Amino acid sequence: MRTLLVATTNPGKLREIRALMAGVPVHLIGLADVPPIEEPEETGTTFDENARLKARYYAAQTGLWTVAEDSGLVIDALDGEPGVRSARFLRPDATYAERFEEIYRRLNARPGRPRTARFVAALASVDRGEVVYETTGIIEGEIAEWPSGSGGFGYDPIFFYRPYGKTLADVSEADKIAVAHRGVAFRNFAAWVIERLKREVR
Numbered sequence: 001m002r003t004l005l006v007a008t009t010n011p012g013k014l015r016e017i018r019a020l021m022a023g024v025p026v027h028l029i030g031l032a033d034v035p036p037i038e039e040p041e042e043t044g045t046t047f048d049e050n051a052r053l054k055a056r057y058y059a060a061q062t063g064l065w066t067v068a069e070d071s072g073l074v075i076d077a078l079d080g081e082p083g084v085r086s087a088r089f090l091r092p093d094a095t096y097a098e099r100f101e102e103i104y105r106r107l108n109a110r111p112g113r114p115r116t117a118r119f120v121a122a123l124a125s126v127d128r129g130e131v132v133y134e135t136t137g138i139i140e141g142e143i144a145e146w147p148s149g150s151g152g153f154g155y156d157p158i159f160f161y162r163p164y165g166k167t168l169a170d171v172s173e174a175d176k177i178a179v180a181h182r183g184v185a186f187r188n189f190a191a192w193v194i195e196r197l198k199r200e201v202r
Helices: 011-020 047-062 083-088 096-108 173-179 181-201
Strands: 003-006 027-030 065-075 116-127 130-143 159-161
Touching: 003 047, 011 027, 011 173, 011 181, 047 065, 047 116, 047 130, 065 083, 065 181, 116 181, 130 181, 173 181
Parallel strands: 003 027, 003 065
Antiparallel strands: 065 116, 116 130, 130 159
C-alpha cells in the first residue's frame, strides 16, 4: 500500500480529509507523522498556485507522494479578502474571533454591499516530482449576521449556507463535508486515486 502525505498540520483539516479518503487504499499520513519541516513561504497569488507550491515543496522534502490544498474564504464586499491570506488574515497569530471582528467591522463600513461569499479549496498532488492531479472545490454562501455554532473550524461560524439555513459551524461534520469546498475537492481526488491505483496494478 502506497503512503500518501497530506501536507497539513491543521488537525481539523486532517480529520475531514481522513473521512473523505476513508475508502481509498492508501496509507494516509500528515505532517505531524514526518520529521519537522520548515513551512514554505506561500508566495502564490491564487489558491491554485499555493496548492501547487506546497505539494511540490513537501514532496521534495520528504520524497513522498504528496497532496496539498490551499483554501480560504472569499468575500465579495471585501474585494475578495481574506482570500489566499485567510490563514494569516489580520496577522498570523490572530484568533478567529479577532478575524471575525475585523471582517464585520469592514462589512459595516460598506453598508449595502452584498454579503455573498464562497469557500474555495484548490488541491494539487505531486508524485515523483510531477504534478499528477489538480482540482478545485467551491461552496457558495454568504456572511452570517453574526457568528454561530461550535462545530467545524476556521471561518465556519460566519459562513451561512442557505440550503441548510445555518452556518457551517451549526451543522454536523457529515453534513458539512457533504457540501463544503474541501469535501468536493477531496472526493474528486479520492475517485482519481482509486482509478490510478487500479491502473498501476494492471
